[in-house]
Amino acid sequence: MAVRRRLENWREHLTSWSTFPVQDVICPGCGATRPPWHWDWKQQGGFGRQLIVVENVFPGEAVPTGSLLDLLHTASGIAWRYFYVQDFASGS
Ligand SMILES: [Zn+2]
Structure with missing residues (x-):
């Protein structure tokens, strides 16, 4: 079950998100992993x-x-x- 939590350290990811390949982001609430553009x-x-x-x-x-x-x-x-x-x- 997906648990929604705030991604507090999103600023630390900005550099890697602006280049490719982009690393998936792990949800701090439930551990789900997906590309940042699939986050809400x-x-x-x-x-x-x-x-x-x-x-x-x-x-x-x-x-x-x-x-x-x-x-x-x-x-x-x-x-x-x-x-x-x-x-x-x-x-x-
Ligand atoms: Zn989650």
Whole structure:
């Protein structure tokens, strides 16, 4: 049975997640192992091959409409999700 727990040391994984091969992440709650993009980040982070960045929106301040997500799905052939990022240090 899956037990959900917070991944406290996620920042320590960032370097390995930004390169390949990516190491699976072990759930501290139940020991389940899966790639980080299969985790539920509760829209506080995420992974993607294609991203659309909308800046200056606080988490929860705005949410993509279902019709926008449907339009993106139709145009690209893949389902889209969204997440928020705060204090992102891109180094640029
Ligand atoms: Zn778990």
